[in-house]
Amino acid sequence: MAVKDVVGRYGEDLAARSLSAAGWEVLDRNWRCPVGELDIVAREGGEVVFVEVKTRRSDAFGGALAAVTPHKMRRLRVLAGQWLAAQGRASGRSGSTWSR
Template identity: 65%
Template sequence: MDVDRTDRAAVGRYGEDLAAQMLVAAGWVVVDRNWRGTRGEIDIVALEGRELVVVEVKTRTGLGYGHPAEAVTPVKLARLRRLAGEWLAGRVVETLAERPLSVRIDVVAVLLVRDEPARLEHLVGVV
């Protein structure tokens, strides 16, 4: 891992890059990254076929504060639902050739433990 583990922003960016690479390798199309709405940010907006997926990426360098996915609270999920609607209202016509058939929220948990390969866990449809 070529990232300063003490720099939280760098660790987060690295985890988001790994998550985006994983999704693209699985055949997804990433249509937006780090999109800022009026009340927060969406890490990744992607298409899996005709399904629009808002992806929250949580990266940790250890389990001292719990599993990365545990940081995605009900309050965070509610915010992501609102942000997904805001993104759709403002961007879908410009960005997508066809309207998505459905929308869901996924979480990618990234664990970066020293001297081990990164571990990514993809949680599908968390709400």
């Protein structure tokens, strides 16, 4: 496994543990479809949150936020819709309770 993959996996594990420790429920990790991949899907109360994890060993190429470009944000919105559709939900704003 390449070093970047190990670093990425470490960051995702850390993010998932941090979310769980804060009381969030991790619904999915590394969910894939033809459009791409969602790192973490979590729920806090009635809100479903799509988490993009960017782990950097240094800021030599910019901070993690710099890696989330407008193009990446558009793709994340499409992926979120795909995930919701796969769960049988049209949107994250339904009045019903989310369950796994």
